[in-house]
Amino acid sequence: MAEDLSIYTVVHQPRRLKLPAQPIPQGAKVQDIERCLFDEELNKRYFHKVATYCYYPATEMFLELVQQGFKLAISFSESFLRQAQAWDKKLLTVFQELVKQSNVELVNAEPYHSFLPLLDLRLFQKRMVRARNNLEKVFTKRPLVTDTTEMIMSDSIYHALSGSGFSGAFFDGREWVLGWREPTHLYHQGKDLMLLARHYQLSDDVGYRFSNRGWWGYPLLADTYAHWLREARGDFVFLAWDYETFGEHHSKETGIFDFVRRLPEELAERNVTLHTPSEVIANYRQQSFELLLPAYPCTWAGEGGMEFFMGNAVQQALFQLMLSAYNKALLSKNRELIDLALWLAQSDNLHLIQWFGRSGSDAEVSAYFTPGEWWQLGTSGIAWEMQQVYKNFIRALDAYL
Amino acid sequence: MRQTSITSDNTVFVLLSFEGPDRYSLAGGLGVRVTNLSWTLAHMGFPIHLIFVGDPRQKGEAIRGEGRLTLHRWCQWISKYYPDGVYHGENEKLYDFNESAPWFVTEHIAKPAVKQDKLVVILGEEWHTAEAMCRISDLLHHNGLRDKVVMFWNANNTMSFHRINWGRLAYTTTITTVSRYMKHIMWGIGVNPLVIPNGIPKSFLSPVDANAAAKLKRSLDANLILAKVARWDPDKRWNTAVEAIARLKARGIKAVFLARGGIEPHGEEVMYNARSLGLTVKEVRTKGNTLEDYFQAIEDASRADVLNIRFPCPREFLRIIYHASDAVLANSGHEPFGLVGLETMAAEGIAFIGGTGEDYAIHLHNSIVLETSDPKEIEAYVMYLEEYPEEKKRIRKAARHTAKQFTWEEVIKNLIRKLEYQARIQGLLTTPPRIPAPDQKPSEYPEIVPSHEAMLIGST
Numbered sequence: 001m002a003e004d005l006s007i008y009t010v011v012h013q014p015r016r017l018k019l020p021a022q023p024i025p026q027g028a029k030v031q032d033i034e035r036c037l038f039d040e041e042l043n044k045r046y047f048h049k050v051a052t053y054c055y056y057p058a059t060e061m062f063l064e065l066v067q068q069g070f071k072l073a074i075s076f077s078e079s080f081l082r083q084a085q086a087w088d089k090k091l092l093t094v095f096q097e098l099v100k101q102s103n104v105e106l107v108n109a110e111p112y113h114s115f116l117p118l119l120d121l122r123l124f125q126k127r128m129v130r131a132r133n134n135l136e137k138v139f140t141k142r143p144l145v146t147d148t149t150e151m152i153m154s155d156s157i158y159h160a161l162s163g164s165g166f167s168g169a170f171f172d173g174r175e176w177v178l179g180w181r182e183p184t185h186l187y188h189q190g191k192d193l194m195l196l197a198r199h200y201q202l203s204d205d206v207g208y209r210f211s212n213r214g215w216w217g218y219p220l221l222a223d224t225y226a227h228w229l230r231e232a233r234g235d236f237v238f239l240a241w242d243y244e245t246f247g248e249h250h251s252k253e254t255g256i257f258d259f260v261r262r263l264p265e266e267l268a269e270r271n272v273t274l275h276t277p278s279e280v281i282a283n284y285r286q287q288s289f290e291l292l293l294p295a296y297p298c299t300w301a302g303e304g305g306m307e308f309f310m311g312n313a314v315q316q317a318l319f320q321l322m323l324s325a326y327n328k329a330l331l332s333k334n335r336e337l338i339d340l341a342l343w344l345a346q347s348d349n350l351h352l353i354q355w356f357g358r359s360g361s362d363a364e365v366s367a368y369f370t371p372g373e374w375w376q377l378g379t380s381g382i383a384w385e386m387q388q389v390y391k392n393f394i395r396a397l398d399a400y401l
Numbered sequence: 402m403r404q405t406s407i408t409s410d411n412t413v414f415v416l417l418s419f420e421g422p423d424r425y426s427l428a429g430g431l432g433v434r435v436t437n438l439s440w441t442l443a444h445m446g447f448p449i450h451l452i453f454v455g456d457p458r459q460k461g462e463a464i465r466g467e468g469r470l471t472l473h474r475w476c477q478w479i480s481k482y483y484p485d486g487v488y489h490g491e492n493e494k495l496y497d498f499n500e501s502a503p504w505f506v507t508e509h510i511a512k513p514a515v516k517q518d519k520l521v522v523i524l525g526e527e528w529h530t531a532e533a534m535c536r537i538s539d540l541l542h543h544n545g546l547r548d549k550v551v552m553f554w555n556a557n558n559t560m561s562f563h564r565i566n567w568g569r570l571a572y573t574t575t576i577t578t579v580s581r582y583m584k585h586i587m588w589g590i591g592v593n594p595l596v597i598p599n600g601i602p603k604s605f606l607s608p609v610d611a612n613a614a615a616k617l618k619r620s621l622d623a624n625l626i627l628a629k630v631a632r633w634d635p636d637k638r639w640n641t642a643v644e645a646i647a648r649l650k651a652r653g654i655k656a657v658f659l660a661r662g663g664i665e666p667h668g669e670e671v672m673y674n675a676r677s678l679g680l681t682v683k684e685v686r687t688k689g690n691t692l693e694d695y696f697q698a699i700e701d702a703s704r705a706d707v708l709n710i711r712f713p714c715p716r717e718f719l720r721i722i723y724h725a726s727d728a729v730l731a732n733s734g735h736e737p738f739g740l741v742g743l744e745t746m747a748a749e750g751i752a753f754i755g756g757t758g759e760d761y762a763i764h765l766h767n768s769i770v771l772e773t774s775d776p777k778e779i780e781a782y783v784m785y786l787e788e789y790p791e792e793k794k795r796i797r798k799a800a801r802h803t804a805k806q807f808t809w810e811e812v813i814k815n816l817i818r819k820l821e822y823q824a825r826i827q828g829l830l831t832t833p834p835r836i837p838a839p840d841q842k843p844s845e846y847p848e849i850v851p852s853h854e855a856m857l858i859g860s861t
Contacts, residue, residue: 022500023493025482032478 002184004236005272006280008073011243013080014348016043019374021388024396030336033396047083054247059094066103070264071274075147078111099139105276106139108132108146114345117157119326125164145277149347151300155293162193168281173197174304184234186284187291194281196238207241211254222259226266302362309350312357314383321390332400405833407817409446413514418526421453426487430740437602441809443470457481503536515549525554528561531570538573551823553577558737575823579738580758595819599738600812605747609724617725620700623657628726630661633668636735640674644776647678661710680706687712723750732771746800767799
């Protein structure tokens with residue numbers, strides 16, 4: 001039974017589009033194009049809301065816990081960092097304080113929270129290296145292990161990351177990827193880059209199901225959960241969640257904070273030891289297993305495949321537009337425009353219309369992430385206006401070609 | 402204690418319009434209307450904020466009208482990409498206007514004014530402001546202020562009516578228009594607007610320089626002068642006008658037609674038609690900008706039947722034309738109000754009016770109201786007036802008398818009565834103990850119109 005546990009959380013806020021799409025003046029400067037694309041007022045409002053309900057109380061809690069021996073890995077998207085720098089510098093200081101702790105490992109993240117590895121693998125490598133340097137600058141700690149947007153992983157992404165000097169990365173431990181294997185071992189695909197497989201059932205028990213009153217496991221208590229973790233077969237359990245799980249996806253009233261506060265004690269009682277991902281890699285590198293990753297990327301979202309992001313016609317159309325926007329921006333050779341195209345490639349824009357033409361729990365999750373302000377446009381209106389944002393940008397690039 | 406009427410002490414006006422007083426913002430009659438309306442209100446003592454698509458090179462905010470008129474130049478960051486005037490980049494501007502103006506009006510004008518116990522009146526002009534007016538209403542409602550604010554939205558014409566959400570607009574604002582003709586059109590789309598006519602500045606009533614008018618006549622060397630000032634638009638019935646000139650010429654009368662159009666392509670068609678009818682056409686251009694320059698340019702071209710004036714005409718010169726002409730053909734087939742007709746009447750001119758939105762026109766009393774698009778009708782009335790010059794004289798006098806009732810001061814009195822009516826419905830004003838008899842005295846407000854907004858427009 002697994003005696004080791006590693007916990008990882010990712011802090012991210014999307015850079016939401018401005019809907020209805022704002023027409024871009026012909027010949028507009030990059031800054032004016034930018035103001036037409038993104039709804040910074042909306043982003044600011046959501047940022048402050050999440051900061052109040054999640055970032056501040058959750059960070060206070062984790063800081064307290066890691067000072068008592070709890071171990072945590074954490075990553076930050078550039079999307080989050082720029083919002084914090086713009087709208088709440090104090091929050092950034094609070095996070096810096098958390099990351100400073102010796103029991104906290106800083107994990108690298110794809111800066112735009114985009115699907116850049118699907119657009120341009122070389123640029124993806126460069127941006128991952130740049131993100132690592134930037135995170136080191138902000139937190140004075142150098143990330144060794146990396147995450148990717150929505151934990152997407154594939155054969156090609158593995159090799160790109162391996163070539164970028166990281167010692168480890170994550171993927172979602174789905175059956176279709178692992179086959180007969182268990183997610184509780186360390187893996188690699190022939191290179192030095194080690195792979196931790198997220199235990200999706202145990203992760204989702206907290207990430208998705210914790211406040212679901214219809215779930216058979218409700219209410220989930222710390223002792224039960226510690227027991228489940230201890231009972232998992234294998235070397236270690238790797239759990240990964242959105243940081244916003246704590247206070248935002250599950251409000252304080254659900255008992256999520258009490259649950260986490262109680263967890264270390266319950267784990268200790270069952271001789272489960274917490275490790276950072278780098279420690280897991282150090283401990284298990286010699287007994288890691290080879291795994292051939294799929295050519296099709298896997299992800300921690302939905303059912304674990306890219307159909308969560310590209311499964312409906314609207315998502316496919318939007319992804320096409322992302323590609324067009326990026327490639328046309330490349331033609332301009334203008335760095336700022338390429339940067340805007342990468343912001344437009346944010347996975348969130350595909351994530352939040354997963355519900356289009358669908359129903360069920362995944363659609364509910366997706367709809368939850370769609371800004372409430374958009375629903376007055378209607379479902380088709382949201383899809384249309386999102387596409388319009390990309391079309392406006394693509395048109396605005398004409399002035400730079 | 403609640404007030405009984407709208408006064409300059411208890412009311413703040415907000416006027417929303419795409420067009421405005423900057424030359425960049427003047428495209429037609431709307432810019433003139435908004436300029437005059439706001440200046441007159443300010444001069445009557447009302448604090449007023451005018452939010453319009455202003456010149457990007459000027460200050461975003463400027464104070465005018467003895468400190469009471471605040472110009473808010475909107476969409477400037479977009480306008481700098483669109484140098485060709487207010488409607489260049491229209492959709493881009495519209496989005497920005499709808500996004501930002503409602504919030505600004507609510508936060509920076511309505512809220513502070515209500516705090517000071519003031520009544521807020523918001524006026525929106527034309528389809529461009531319809532959505533913004535609805536959003537302002539929503540925002541005010543959200544802030545618990547909607548019942549403290551009176552909101553009127555005005556249609557000056559039927560342009561882009563299909564882009565207006567009428568149900569929402571009628572629910573959130575009181576809809577107004579400029580004539581009974583427009584009211585009837587709008588009944589057809591399920592709304593019943595109040596009618597508040599358009600106005601003219603009082604300065605338009607000042608006597609036209611008789612010497613200048615005589616000089617113009619001399620320089621043309623014609624028996625009859627007919628004039629028309631309008632956009633090149635089929636609705637304006639330009640072809641009817643040139644056909645009437647051709648008919649007069651066929652009678653052996655030496656008639657000259659002064660035509661001042663806009664930049665629209667229909668102008669070419671009209672000139673082609675004139676030539677086909679055997680009329681000689683000359684374009685009149687001038688590099689100078691004095692009356693002498695204009696007269697000289699006209700004299701130089703005066704051997705033609707049709708003089709196509711291709712320079713911007715200041716109001717002063719237009720008034721001379723209106724006065725000197727034997728007929729000013731304001732003969733549109735569809736005219737929401739018809740400012741040219743009224744301006745002609747103010748200049749003691751003989752206006753031939755199309756008979757749609759020109760509520761001020763009474764046939765053979767103060768003007769000639771045409772019932773058809775038949776050029777023979779114009780020809781017949783021109784000949785009639787030639788035969789009875791005393792009729793001409795009488796009509797000119799009656800025309801000026803009528804125009805006096807449509808100065809902005811008079812129109813604003815009408816507007817205020819209607820605003821008060823709405824404010825009483827909303828419980829913002831109490832009914833006065835007795836209704837005073839209408840004040841017949843001439844207005845005490847001297848006229849002020851900004852000199853830089855000299856309205857160098859060629860058409861309405």
